[in-house]
Amino acid sequence: MFNNTARTSTGADSNQTLHFVILILAIIVAGLSQGMLLPVLAIFLEQMGVSSTMNGLNAAALYVGSFSMTLVAERLLGKLGFKKLLLCGLLLVIIALPLFPLVPGIAFWFVLRLLVGIGDSAIHYVAQLWVLMVTPAANRGRNLSIYGMSYGIGFSIGPLGISLLDWGMMVPFVIMAAVFIVVALLVWWKLPNGAPAKGESTTPEKGRFGRSYRLAWYALIPALLYGYMEAAMNSNFPVYGLRIGLSTDNIAFLLPFIGIGGLVLQLPLGMLSDRFGRKKVLMLAGGIGGLLFMLVPFVGTKQILLAVIFAIAGGLVGSFFSLGLAYAADILPRAYLPAANVLASFHFNFGSIIGPAVGGKGIEMGSPSSLFWVLGGCYVLFALFGWSFSEKSK
Structure with a gap:
């Protein structure tokens, strides 16, 4: 996959392990930033009297930025290489984070979320493509699950930033920026330079996206559903919770x-x-997770039951991005894996953009429960569509 010093087969095992750990740390902090920003800013905007629809649309800016990055990620990777693109992503987030509390306002926050989305998308693209292309097929599900778990760790810890607001509006943002700086320094000092091997990303085959869709459309849907769920829950659930009486x-x-x-x-x-x-x-x-999400409106404000449902449903669908990407890698020729990676990121960001908008509109129209009816229904439909999908030979 890599040329020069980035070729994993020529490095010592200890160096390979260190490189993998640093990539995992980068994914953790990317999840941390998204997991914190979505609920913290959603609460700020709700308290400022911003409508739930505008709240959701502002949250979607994060994924508009991420979406825009996927359109150029393949070519940027060919020009900059893995390390430089990863560093650019980290630096964008470092610059944007401290500015949120310094200049509060829906318009400026929209721009800052765009920058964070671009940065996080660059981090994801580099790390997941690295893992995807160097992992043998027999271990693909396991290794991509480790990647997904790393993002999940950060995304799970992120909402705890709400509690840091008791110490001041600046605190969670400054702490987050400091963590990003530490990871950026590790990337700068310890990760090797390298670019994709010729023919894998720098000279992509024409028509690869269309053929990837034809062969693996079902495997690409999970990324969309995961993005929808993640963004809707972190952007709309705080509003849903406040509306039904949760603190x-x-x-x-x-x-x-x-x-x-x-x-x-x-x-x-x-x-x-x-x-x-x-x-x-x-x-x-998908089928079981979707049904569990559809039960949430019936639970009301019963915190323990909500926690149990969220844990089980989130556990079942929380691996959708990594499992879908692994499934696409099973189906597609190796030369199409960079394209599949772009398409998965594209789907994730598209789902993340429409998730907060759809959820916020439903809440504004007086139907908070629609957040979970639509979310759960999408997963159930996905499970049913599986019966119509058949794998074709590469």
Whole structure:
């Protein structure tokens, strides 16, 4: 995959392990920033009297930035290489984070969220493509699950930033920026320079996106659903919770359970998919997870029951991005993996953009429960669509 010093087969095992750990740390902080920004800013805007629709649309800016990055990620990677693109992503987030509390306002926050989205997307693209292309097929589910777990760790811890607001509006943002600086220094000092090998990303085959869709459309849907769920829950659930009578402390307590469930079940689901097939695992997890989300409106403000449902449902669908990407890698020729990576990121960001907008509109129209009816229904439909998908030869 890599030329020069980035070729993993020529490095010592200790160096390979260190490089992998640093990449995992980068993914953790990317999840941390998104997990913190979405609920913290949603609460700020709700308290400022901003409508739930505008609140959701402002949150979607994060994913508009991420979406725009996917359009140029393949070519930027060819020009900059892995290390430089990763550093650029980290630096963008470092610059944007401290500016949120310094200049509060919906218009300026929209721009800052765009920058954070671009930065986080660059981090994701580099790390997930690295893991995807160097992992043997027999271990693909397991290793991509470790990648997904790393993001889940950060995303689960992120909402705890709500509690740091008691110390001042600046505190969570300054702490987050400091963590990013530490990771950026590790990347700068310890990760090797390298670029994609010729023919893999720098000279992509024409028509690769269309053929990837034809061969693996079902495997690419999980990324969209995961993005929709993640953004809707972190942007709309704080508003939903406040509307039905939950406190901000209740919301801060409940949101991490979705990520915690994903952390617990991600690796087992990945290993099960290696053994029994990814399609079967995706269909089963999506169907059960969707039904559980649809139960949430019936639970009301019962915090313990909500936590249990979030943990189980989040655990089942929390591996959708990594399992879907692994499934696409099973189906597609190796030369199409960079394109599949772009498409998965594209789907994730598209789902993340429409999630807060759809959820916020439903809440504004007087139907908070629609947040979970639509979310759960999408996963159930995905499970049913699985019966119509058949894998074609490469």
